[in-house]
Amino acid sequence: MTLTLYNTLTRRKETFTPLQAGKVQMYYCGVTVYDYCHLGHARACIVWDVVRRYLQWRGYQVKYIQNFTDIDDKILNRARDEGSSMQAVAERYIQAYFEDMDRLNIQRADAYPRATHTLDGIKRLVYELEQKGYAYPADGDVYYAVRQFNTYGKLSGRKLEDLQAGKSDRVNIEDPEYQKKKDPFDFALWKGAKAGEPAWESPWGAGRPGWHIECSAMVRDNLGETIDIHAGGADLIFPHHENEIAQSEAVTGKPLANYWMHNGMVTVDGEKMSKSLGNFITIRELLDRPTDPMAVRLFVLTAQYRKPIDFTDEAIAAATNGWHTLREGLLFGYQYGNQLGFEERGSHLIPEVVQRFQEEVDDDFNFPGGLTVLFELAKELRREGNILMHQGKTETPPEQLEQQWHTLVALAQVLGFEAEAETIVETNVTDGISDTEIENLIQMRLAAKKAKNFVEADRIRNELQAQGITLIDQPGGVTRWHRN
RNA sequence: GGCGGCAUAGCCAAGUGGUAAGGCAGAGGUCUGCAAAACCUUUAUCCCCCAGUUCGAAUCUGGGUGCCGCCUCCA
Structure with a gap:
């Protein structure tokens, strides 16, 4: 079976073949x-x-690099507003980033290069670009001359003559800054420092790097001249990734990345979630509502990664319900493993199911398809768990359940879903009613039932239900119970 | 104006030539004094519209319509 993926560069799904067999060099443009x-x-x-x-x-074997942009006008503005430094602001939000992502169970990258730690590589690139005639200094700044790079626009599929400067209403091309450029689409590689701004020494004077150049430098420093996968949000295709290509490839003469992958946007009422529109919800706000982090993960993975996904309370609620189903399946072995004589081997997977999962996901990372397989397993296990809970035994062979469970746990892990056994213990620890009291109430209720006093019997059921105890009447006058 | 993308049930969503997965939500029933669980049945005669290709199309082609993203803050 082969893994295929959609390459923004070619606008096609392609078979994935890494440069070096068995190894993947991957870079994700971070925040x-x-x-x-x-x-x-x-x-x-x-x-x-x-x-x-x-x-x-x-x-x-994946080498995964993700950057932090810690030199930027917005960081600078923020520092100015609160009377602190760019470094302090960056440091704070890097910490916050890790807190949020840890909660979401995001695995750590192999390295997190920062612009402030990449100055040497950046200056070297700018120098080389200047030597090769792709960059020109202008009044303390250095700009990239897009007309010099004749394949400029190949990633985003545009031609310079089709672009309209200022069309996005985000920049004022009357600004003196823009007057320095030979072409309105030339972009800054190096910005001369203004008074009071943090600055680094360079052959072009004190200043700081432009935004795009850091990624070119970081990729080169950490991974090499050509990498396998360069990933990021779809909003970065133009100009950010286009400019990275122009910078890197002008210098090396080699492709910066063989595969360019881009994730779709999160929308709110059909519009892109963004700071500037103000229609955003922070990860911590969402998680503190509270929302289960795994529900957030499920919400994200139910959509194909390239398509937009609309954020609504209903969607989060549905994802939460869906996660509860998956979680019940994932906890099955912890809850009933002893009773069913599961062994701690963990390697008994069902080959056909694993293969089906792989066939789905091999097709351009079709996670929704992969989830289908997980849900089938989880629903089956939940059903068996309910039967065990309500009847105390099941007809299904334990070996089969063990295999299903191990398969579910293993495949869920691939998508980053985990349910800890401790969550069961937590729900069993209660400072409310004791087991003995429950048993007593059940006896009273059985007596009431025998006397056909169903009003009293239902009162006791409701009283216990209110305290999170569910009663299960079984044939033969036996009542089982469990805490919810 | 240009480039790119999307349009499948109440909601989310898979499916890319062979007769509509899955999730969420809902309905009816069997069982039960009532519950719970389990089981059964059920929710798109149809995939934005029109035309075409084909034995056959949600899937391919052409033309529309609507929505979204990007055109130097952006994941």
């Missing part, structure tokens, strides 16, 4: 650390986390 991450960032991080996990599960 600018000037504020807390929102759900849009969570989606990107979850998607690339799972892509990486899946590649590893498929046997690849």
Whole structure:
């Protein structure tokens, strides 16, 4: 079976073939650390986390690098507003980033390069670009001359002559800054420092790097001149990734990345979630509602990663319910493993099910398809768990259940879903009514039932239900119970 | 104006030539004094619209319509 993926560069699904057999070099354009991450960032991080996990599960040794942009106007503005430094602001939100992502069960990257730690590589690139005639200094700044790079636009599929400067209404091309450029689409490689701004020494004077150049430098420093997968949000295709290509390939003459992958946006009422629109919810806000982090993961993975996904309370509620189903399946072995004589081997997977999962996900990381397989297993296990809970035994062979459970746990792990056995213990620890009191009430209720006093019997059932105790009447006058 | 993408049930969503997965939500029934669980049945004669190709299309082609993203903050 072969893994295929959609390559933005060619606008086609392609068979994935890494440069070096068995190894994958992967770079994900991370976040600018000037504020807390929102759900849009969570989606990107979850998607690339799972892509990486899946590649590893498929046997690849993955080197995964993710950057932090810690030099940026917005960080600077924030520092100015609160009277602190760019470094302090960046540091704070990097910490917050890790807190949020740990809660979402995002695996750590192999390295998190930062712009502030990459100055040497950046300056070297700018120098080389200048030597090769792709960059020109202008009044303390250095710009990239897009007209010099004749395949400019190949990633985003545009031609310079089709672009309209200022069309997005985000920049004012009357600004003196823009007047320095030879072409409106030239972009800054190096920005001369203004008074009071943090600055680094360079051959072009004191200043700081432009946004795009850091990624070119980081990829080169950490992974090499050509990598396998370069990933990021779809909103980065143009100009960010286009500019990275222009910078890197002008210098090396080699492809920056063989596969370009982009995740779709999170929308709210059909519109992109973003800081500027103000229609965002931060990861911590969402989790503190509270929302189960695994429900957030499920919400993200129910959509194909390239499509937009709309954030609504209903969608989160549905994902939460769905997660409860998966969780019941995942906890099955912890709850009933002893009773059924499960062994701690964990390697008895069902080959046909594993294969079906792989066939689904091999098709351009079709996680919704993979989830179908997980749900089938989880629902089956939940059913068996209910039967065990209500009848105390099941006809299904324990070996079969053990295999199903191990398969579910293993495949869920590939998508980053985990349910800890401790959560069962927690629900069993209660400072409410004691077992003895429950037993006594059940005896009273049985007596009431015998006397056909169903009003009293129902009163006791309701009283216990209110305290989280569910009674199960079985044939033969036996009543089982469990805490919810 | 240009480039790219999307349109499948109440909601989410898979399916890319062979007669509509799955999830969420809902309905009816069997069983039960009532519950719970389990089991059975059920919710798109149809995939935005029109035309075409084909024995056959949600799936391919052409033309529409609507929505979204990008055109130097952006995941």
